[in-house]
Amino acid sequence: MNSAAERPxxxxxxxxxxxxxxxxxxxxxxxxxxxxxxxxxxxxVAPLINFAPTSDQASLDAALEDxxxxxxxxxxxxxxxxxxxxxxxxxxIPVTTRVAAVGETTAAALQxxxxxxxxxxxxxNSAAGMADQLIALEPExxxxxxxxxxxxxxxxxxxxxxxxxxxxxxxAYRTIGVPVTERIAHDVANGRINAILVTSGSVAxxxxxxFPEIPAGTVIAAIGPRTAKDARRAGxxxxxxxxxxxxxxxxxxxxxxxxxxxxxxxxx
Numbered sequence: 001m002n003s004a005a006e007r008p009x010x011x012x013x014x015x016x017x018x019x020x021x022x023x024x025x026x027x028x029x030x031x032x033x034x035x036x037x038x039x040x041x042x043x044x045v046a047p048l049i050n051f052a053p054t055s056d057q058a059s060l061d062a063a064l065e066d067x068x069x070x071x072x073x074x075x076x077x078x079x080x081x082x083x084x085x086x087x088x089x090x091x092x093i094p095v096t097t098r099v100a101a102v103g104e105t106t107a108a109a110l111q112x113x114x115x116x117x118x119x120x121x122x123x124x125n126s127a128a129g130m131a132d133q134l135i136a137l138e139p140e141x142x143x144x145x146x147x148x149x150x151x152x153x154x155x156x157x158x159x160x161x162x163x164x165x166x167x168x169x170x171x172a173y174r175t176i177g178v179p180v181t182e183r184i185a186h187d188v189a190n191g192r193i194n195a196i197l198v199t200s201g202s203v204a205x206x207x208x209x210x211f212p213e214i215p216a217g218t219v220i221a222a223i224g225p226r227t228a229k230d231a232r233r234a235g236x237x238x239x240x241x242x243x244x245x246x247x248x249x250x251x252x253x254x255x256x257x258x259x260x261x262x263x264x265x266x267x268x
Contacts, residue, residue: 013040014255021188021196023048023203028080032197032247039255044193046184048206051081052174054150060085063145063170070094072168073142074134076156078102078127080109082147085172087113102130103245125245126226127152131159141165147172151202175202180210188214194260195219197250198238201230208235217260223250 018041022032025047033043054060067075068091075097077083083106086093093099098118101107103125107117119137121129134144146157146169157169187193188211196211198204198220204227207220214220220238222228224245228238240257242249 016040017259018194019044019192021046021193023197023199035247035251039251046180047178049175049202050178052176054171054173056171059170060172063168064089064091067145068092070096072097072145074098074100074144076100076130076146077106077110078148080106082172083109083113100130100134105246127156131156135163150174177206191215191217193218195221195254197221198227198231199223200227204231204234204236219254219257219260221250221254
């Protein structure tokens with residue numbers, strides 16, 4: 001028997017041939033790019049958003065000083081970017097202040113820089129889900145600091161306040177758009193990008209703004225139901241939604257799809 005015939009066929013990675021746009025840079029973008037490469041894809045890192053300091057630094061500084069002094073029972077964190085703000089300000093969170101993270105990605109970011117996590121919503125990784133769990137856990141009024149993006153909807157603050165808690169809502173950072181290069185815009189328009197990862201409502205808005213004509217064959221992949229809803233509201237046609245709000249779940253969701261236009265490559 002031919003020894004070559006006995007040799008098992010080399011396994012094809014699920015995203016072989018895919019070119020996937022990663023909408024954020026930095027360590028986060030590098031990590032996503034590495035995960036995509038491990039699945040056979042070619043990542044195209046094209047930051048669509050960046051983060052800038054808050055327009056009201058005095059209010060943030062005052063809130064962080066009160067946090068360090070132990071004036072809050074809870075601190076809520078709804079993004080990994082807020083973790084960067086805490087770390088940049090060298091905030092030491094007192095043991096008397098418990099920390100709630102909106103999801104596993106944010107919790108991992110907190111733990112990576114040495115902060116503990118006391119609560120992660122078990123059902124709904126969103127501001128509303130966090131509010132539901134905190135309200136159920138704390139029937140008595142508590143002092144809560146919510147740090148948020150300038151464009152974040154006040155869902156968490158409103159829900160907690162309505163439940164009788166004393167909430168201080170402070171803007172920790174601003175989200176700004178970043179124009180892509182002409183080459184990236186051209187590749188998207190011509191269908192050379194097979195999938196675009198949409199990881200937040202602000203990313204969705206930039207995708208819609210910067211890529212006005214996305215080919216029908218380009219997969220728009222949302223990181224979770226909440227982001228999918230925001231993406232549709234922004235005018236995007238969402239093709240696949242990750243079951244969980246994690247990068248691994250998002251990549252897994254894309255990997256289950258057939259490569260767009262793959263059949264066309266073999267057409268006469």
